[in-house]
Amino acid sequence: MKFLETLLNGLSAGSTYAMIALGYTMVYGIAKMLNFAHGDVIMVGGYTLFIASTMMGVSPLLALLFAIVFCALIGVTIEKLAYKPLRGASPLAVLITAIGMSKLLQSLAQIVFGSATQPVDLLDLGSVSIGSLNVSMYTVITLLCSAVIMISLSLFVKYTRTGRAMIAVSEDKSAAQLMGINVNFIITITFAIGSALAAFAGFFMVLKTFNVEPSMGAMPGIKAFTAAVIGGIGSIPGAMLGGILMGVVEAFAQTSPVMAPYTDAIEFSILIVILLVRPSGILGKKRREKV
């Protein structure tokens, strides 16, 4: 039973990582850049929940909706202001800009809300028991929501016109343009979706801890980025798999008194091991030229 509980906890933590990792991987796939401000969009989502729930007192679902919309707007704005002017610039310039954007968001949050942790009044959902299995409702909700989101996203990419255009752009921007695909529009959509997923991740995190602080997105962001690379950056199923793997390893490491202090180290060493065996990640593809 203990094993099952840990597994479920790991899966729910992993789904949160997967939500974030999807943002990294989709943006990388489409815009070929690492958006290091992505983790801080989670924080923006967290503070939106704080304003909506604690300060305005709206229902948790409405607060989530606010967070999704606001994060999507922030994501798209960041892209337009900071990254779009650098299209075609050296990757290093883009990378530094993204790190700068991350710092900017964190500092803004500090100026506006202070650096202290703030409480968020979301419902404490308690837990459910099935037989001797005791699972928190937070775990159940996170798992169910993430499953629905991941399935919808996969279907969206595979079966809609815009989704296929995203695959086309991620493979070959010029060829996609020849087909009449507006690459800028697809990049905007991608940032909006990725940031909306970050809002969900922020919601799951707040549902667990009931508080927010300016650097709350930094560590989950880095772990989710690691997860995206483990799964194969650019690959959507890869991000899901990498995120889940990360969460499960984390949950099991934390239950062992010996390993618990080294949880982060263990998680990051998975990256090293995977990259030694498969340099492009578990589901990452190496593209071959065919003559």
Next chain:
Amino acid sequence: MALLEVNNLEVYYGVICALKGISFEVNEGEIVALIGANGAGKTTMMQSVVGLIPKKGGTVTFDGRDITKTPGHKIVNLGMTQVPEGRRIFQELTVYENLMMGAYTKNDKKQFNDDLERMFELFPRLKERRNQIAGTLSGGEQQMLAMSRALMSNPKLLMLDEPSMGLAPILVDQIFDIIKELHKAGTTILLVEQNANKALQIADRAYVLETGKITFSGTGKELATSDEVRKAYLGG
């Protein structure tokens, strides 16, 4: 009036001048070939005409409309499309999905189905491989897919960039037969080729591009029999 008119087109890569003011035209119903050695600027010309790389100077007019500053993704709807060098099909998508991308800007379901049928008649191999992931096709099949993907938009002008590159001779013949067929069916064609022999055989008119400049032009026959062109491009 010419269908495509390129006037004094200049393209730079940084400080390097890749096209030094080239001018040419393609009239409706023609096959026009642009031949030249590796590095002459053929692909640069193709990409800049359809707005994939920026132009430094000059104008491009298509079908009476100035498209010099039109962004790349708006070109296909005007009736001009390109089969890019190296085919550039979407490897992760199926054959069918690639063809759907070719008709990305079209909304007419019936037209789509008719066009699909036409492509499958023209390239029966693609019909057999309809649901196969495009990256697993052979080189020849990929070229056929790239051509039919472009044709799904029903272009007035089809631009082909090195369609014979890397293909076995028998496939090259096949591709050229198809180009002739498309032309007979009313498509105007601009063909860029290193295989000058083949290109001049089917071209109404041709231009020779040398390090960013057009050095010769004339009918396909004239160029094929010109001493200079023969020496430089047709192996004596």
